[in-house]
Amino acid sequence: KNIVVLISGSGSNLQTILDGCADGTLDARVTAVISNRPGVMGLQRAERAGVPALTLDHTLFEGRRAFDTALAELIDRHEPDLVVLAGFMRILTDEFVRHYQGRMLNIHPSLLPKYAGLHTHQRALDAGDTEAGATVHFVTPELDGGPPVAQMSVPIEADDDAASLAKRVLGQEHRLYPEVIRWFVNGRLTLRGDTAWLDDA
């Protein structure tokens, strides 16, 4: 299976996918990594893995539609079976999302439906929550609102700040995302209507 990964930054989640493809735990290959921000570390990770590392700078486009149209063209040239959003910090148009419906996943650093959007860790702390976590979901037009596939949670410690909590959650993301992607690649995970379906191994 072919995977195209979209990033905006450090790409530590991307790294776990590249590693899985390299060591055979993921029966897939990353055909392109695309960043909307030039010069980010995730692009270096892709290059190091021998994967096309592409930049499509959203600031050079006249509005969201124009960017998303160009992005879809670029993605489709790399023939993905699955599009993985890994720290891709852009809201996508409905048209774009519909084009990849059922074959686009996102990871969000909260226990959805809690804390869609930004600043998830600070919001969990401010609310006095005792646990935080991450959710992988199919992408639908509603921001961070698509059908959830799987979650992992971590405890919130008394002396946590947003940075320490983000680090603990990110450690779980690195276990959760490759696992869910493996389900998809192995044909076990599908979107049926509004529900994420996981078939037995």
Ligand code: GRF
């Ligand atoms: C992760 O916390 C992810 O959940 C969020 O952005 C962060 C990306 O980290 N959407 P990285 O670029 O994979 O290191």
